[in-house]
Amino acid sequence: MTGAVILRDPVHGLISFEGEVEGVVEQLMNTREVQRLRRIRALGHASLAFPGAEHSRFAHAVGSAHVMKRYLDRVRRLASDIPASDRIDDDMARVALAAALLHDVGHGPFSHTFEVVLPEARAHEEWSSSILLDPDTEVHQVLRGLDPRVPELVEGLVHGRSPIPHLARAVSGTFDVDRCDYLLRDSYMTGVRYGLLDLDWLLAALRLYLPPGGKAATLAVDGEKGLTAVEGFFLNRLYMYRQVYLHKAVRAADAVSRALFSRLRHLDPQPGTPPALESLLRGQTVSTGSFLELDDASLHAAIRSWADGSDPILCDLATRLRDRRLFKTMRLRPDVSPEHARARLHQVLRDAGWEPEYAGGVDRVKIDAYLEDEALMVLGSRGTLQRLLDASPVMHGLSQESFVHYRALFPGELRQTVAAALEDLR
Amino acid sequence: MTGAVILRDPVHGLISFEGEVEGVVEQLMNTREVQRLRRIRALGHASLAFPGAEHSRFAHAVGSAHVMKRYLDRVRRLASDIPASDRIDDDMARVALAAALLHDVGHGPFSHTFEVVLPEARAHEEWSSSILLDPDTEVHQVLRGLDPRVPELVEGLVHGRSPIPHLARAVSGTFDVDRCDYLLRDSYMTGVRYGLLDLDWLLAALRLYLPPGGKAATLAVDGEKGLTAVEGFFLNRLYMYRQVYLHKAVRAADAVSRALFSRLRHLDPQPGTPPALESLLRGQTVSTGSFLELDDASLHAAIRSWADGSDPILCDLATRLRDRRLFKTMRLRPDVSPEHARARLHQVLRDAGWEPEYAGGVDRVKIDAYLEDEALMVLGSRGTLQRLLDASPVMHGLSQESFVHYRALFPGELRQTVAAALEDLR
Amino acid sequence: MTGAVILRDPVHGLISFEGEVEGVVEQLMNTREVQRLRRIRALGHASLAFPGAEHSRFAHAVGSAHVMKRYLDRVRRLASDIPASDRIDDDMARVALAAALLHDVGHGPFSHTFEVVLPEARAHEEWSSSILLDPDTEVHQVLRGLDPRVPELVEGLVHGRSPIPHLARAVSGTFDVDRCDYLLRDSYMTGVRYGLLDLDWLLAALRLYLPPGGKAATLAVDGEKGLTAVEGFFLNRLYMYRQVYLHKAVRAADAVSRALFSRLRHLDPQPGTPPALESLLRGQTVSTGSFLELDDASLHAAIRSWADGSDPILCDLATRLRDRRLFKTMRLRPDVSPEHARARLHQVLRDAGWEPEYAGGVDRVKIDAYLEDEALMVLGSRGTLQRLLDASPVMHGLSQESFVHYRALFPGELRQTVAAALEDLR
């Protein structure tokens, strides 16, 4: 019982890591790089629309490790169905738990927002790799302390590479532990539709299917018991996109951020800009240690400085972010071409004396309820495999629809002007 | 229906402010000073022990306004029981909603932590007054826009002064809307014992009692229907103190912060210290505008700077906070005098080469389940009034006990040394 | 506050009926006919598949009255949007609450099961009318005590007739208070997907839309705020059918019951059969008072008697119901014609020595996620009305699919025989 971590969690209830194997989670939780995740909100700007959604990457990382623990329990129960090479021994269990905890350790400030507004910079996945492999990080040192090969194994697994295919998919696939935790956590914290994703039932419905003559088991879902749970997962994902991730205030805040970073690039270095961010803006190389200095707090502090700066455009954008004076939005008709809408909007903005690049834009996103290449298989009661779209009319029906979010974004001051000028596009 | 705000909230479900009277809430939510509360965590260091507890003052402020809305609904239902002077008209309802939203607008970084570690500075209540009354704040301008007397009325109500006594208690009393929201929210977010405080039932059990010959109604609780709800409230409060607010990691983090601020005061101004904080540390006057620059983000940024600073003690303390290397704790026997324990601990610390002022201390807190001067009255089925302690054996039993949290705090490196040296005090 | 009823309810939390208008609910709850509903399970045989689903018609009736109370609150908030003739005064509010509580007062034993197995008997709606209008019932006497016209008004409203069209739909339409309560309650009690139907949000999204030049307002849903809530309602309904109402064990128990009643009709009157049931089986007229003697308890007692009776077929069927030895089920391919499947199954049953009429059958049910004639309208942000299928891609996608449950039913003893004989139909 030594070294047991027991935590209360609003989403999962009780989270515990007990015993020698699970002990790796506590060791990693105590590293500086994982503690940094406490200062990065998981949902970026979504708390501007959902005040409850203020949870950090840290809570999500711990939750992901908990889901992995439950996955490992499930695989143990299914052990008799699969070849020995698909079972997970203690060493591999440590790697799996570490990968679940660390999969997002490379996130920058405001989570995905940061990548969205700095599209040409390295993705968080690459930073995760750097942090795992850099001998100077505490995370690396803990992993290496287990075995010199562990950092590479964890890094590989984070990116979906593993000698055990079903484990690779459990870290980086449709139903991975990351997504299971964040869909649950984001639903719960935003107050939106909790209850759709039923983790207990989803785990109980998981099967490891060994195709005739196959060497490795593949994840499948029991069609008798689990179709509802699987549909619930995809419905939850669809609704989180529609209601939260693509909420108009979230997209508007992202657009303000993008304009702000664009402006910064056009200006000389501004007081208050963190050095690592300055380098990223200029396309210069940034060391792992320097990157790790960036978190929500450092960005908020910079925003405050920029709001007091001398460039009026930068000042306007920073103030918008600080005080939640976001761009306003107006829905556009699906048949209007984005190029046309953008041209018209830019003209309105220019006529009103704004530089279009820093004053909004046209935002069109299309999401799908299910993509065929997610390739989820359903195991029938008589041992037959079906594609999800064949087994589930709900998924079939939803997959025929496209969900489009299409809006013009502009400063609130221009609401009436834009509404009048774009009347025929609404 | 114009101007309706509808929000999802993990704690209350749906929060809405509709119509002309409730519109004041939306106006105030959009001010810069209220938006600042998004950058201050409600529970300060508690998320170090409860990873879910990362909610901000903003979410709590909105929740408090929601509870006030429900209180006003309840008073309306009870209108026939009370004199006209105790009823709440539209103007007073606006004041009440504003006071509920703004009661904590003066909080500094890390909420209460900030006051705990800067005990001689102004309390957040005073800052709230300044913000409400300062003609330069947006909050003041919104309130004055309603009526020139409104800022003073709201400021008074925030401090428990009102021509309507029951309303004063609803903003600043045992069962006030602030406490109802934070007990619920903190329970929910920490994952601790939600369900004890039953707001629906508590409101349904509220009575406004007009004593024979009295002029103003006083809050009371229906003894037949509501005793359980009242006990649940106090049990919830007791448990939140025992499990969360006085959790050893929270107290240890507070102690580290206190040591850090103490060190800052002994040193010359350090790079990265926000100007307003520097003035507060030196006991100098700080303007409202300058105070409002302080939030969690600015403090986190400062901690990062101090961690890179040249003073080894400051550096150690800042690193502890940043990376959650808190002091460790050891329980002390209740009969040991704190002076004695402190002397013994300091000796150990000095012998080990630490400056005791910056390396821990002795922490003793005593809490009560109920204080007689909370003066809660229970209304019997036959119109008689009883003191809560006479009406409720649960509260009577708990009020006889004292709940003491008594610990030594010290750097983790010295765990064995301290354990051995203070063996006879455990 | 006199006469307030305050109840705890697992589904709605706190249910209260306070004041003079709502007092009608308590009066009606105390009648013999409403108390009888305590002895009729709302979900009939579903508790055979979902052990938690043992709630009675009584709990559901009280819950429906609670939803009506909330609907009346909502209409009051919308009063300024609608003509005076659409508002609901105190007298009409009493009628509405009574109709909500009493809408199902005519249910027989095992709720819908009873009608399913006695298809030619009067439907429960007709029995509700009889009970409301029969001067000998306590329900009638309470209603007449309010005003002599009230029994007819309530009876009309129960069947969707009212001078206020939106109220008629709220009692008998797609979103009626009956369905809102039972979908929530059945979800909660079965443990299936609670959280899809969000009553708070659905009510907040309700609008009363007065078409240009129209005289009466019609129910609509705010497309901006409410589309998600509406989709949640239909998803919940779809899932309850798929998972609960059409669960294979529920259908199998219905089939056993049907066979049992069919057998009773072929036999002379059997000991233990309640007189009212005997008359119903023989197609004879039954008085209201006699019908009210039937409830789950009287049917369970009869089943016990029949299980001890002399006819082996009746005895077999009664024992199956009593001890949950239901027919087994086997899924059939959608393209197989039911006539063919039935002929093949009957041959197997006959070959094995069973009388097909009493030994199972072929069960094929098709459900739709949404029927166009539900005619739900969605109110756009600019005052335009859309059909639900045009406004919601989720509903459009689901409406394209058909959900078919198609099974053979047979005694468990024949499982292997049937599986082999019908191999080509699976």
Add this chain to the structure above:
Amino acid sequence: MTGAVILRDPVHGLISFEGEVEGVVEQLMNTREVQRLRRIRALGHASLAFPGAEHSRFAHAVGSAHVMKRYLDRVRRLASDIPASDRIDDDMARVALAAALLHDVGHGPFSHTFEVVLPEARAHEEWSSSILLDPDTEVHQVLRGLDPRVPELVEGLVHGRSPIPHLARAVSGTFDVDRCDYLLRDSYMTGVRYGLLDLDWLLAALRLYLPPGGKAATLAVDGEKGLTAVEGFFLNRLYMYRQVYLHKAVRAADAVSRALFSRLRHLDPQPGTPPALESLLRGQTVSTGSFLELDDASLHAAIRSWADGSDPILCDLATRLRDRRLFKTMRLRPDVSPEHARARLHQVLRDAGWEPEYAGGVDRVKIDAYLEDEALMVLGSRGTLQRLLDASPVMHGLSQESFVHYRALFPGELRQTVAAALEDLR
């Protein structure tokens, strides 16, 4: 995976019994004697006060087996702390699961009510023994099919006898699986204070403590992690007694039942009385098979017959039960002696023309929050054992109080008469 039972449960979420050992649960669930529990409500008359509380003994039995499964998991995790003789092998696990499922198989109609009103009859525990040991029951046959000694082992364990002391306490002790399920289930279904009993945390806090030199481990609770969970358990128990089990309507319904059975005994056998009940009333021996004919349905059917009978007192009492016309209650002052109160009440009843034996009475019940002989031990962080009352100020405070429910019961028609006549006793 063959033979897995997966159930949805409103209380525990997902309940599953998988694999060969747990398969015993499914076998037993399918017996006639366990299926009979579907027709007995767990809370007897409590649904008269809490409409949601209509769950059956069957749902509770399955829930208890689920808690036992979780207990066995916990013991497995603690295996290294205890001697081999305290570990639970597969055979013993089967016995434990069976005992949990079957512990209450001997309950009569309306659960405890039946024993309360027939105090001199055999207790349900004795009937459980008979059912387990009677070679004619299906339960016995399933158990004997495992091993001829199993029926006796299960019967012993149900009564708290086992070679493994900690297992005996887990079936029949303060924290036994029965109580854990029913406190949770009853809280949930009544809508009262769910959340106090935290089963996850309670299990995580369980320790098996082997005293120095001892041979068998004893249940204890981790004082560091588990004190709150233990207090929550006892608080939940206390509140369920105060709010539910001793609710005035429940006690009034019990009193009506008691009077009814008393009347039946004074009369000649009445039409409609089930034979087994007739024998029990006359103090005659009843066979197991005959006893098993009794359930809620048979009692409801009998009540209906008695309500139509010729004896006016019996008819009055049966009608009261059927239509919920319970006795009314009036609180009495704690210092009034029950004998005195009873004498005074009986005089009032007689004066009003009622036979006191059949018209109410005086009801006084005293409950304790904790009894010292529950002997719960708390394990300190340094391996020391403390009594619960020494470790927990909450339990100490509550244990000093006595909770007394003291009421007069009488027909509602006499409310004013009784109130006036007993004015000085209130």
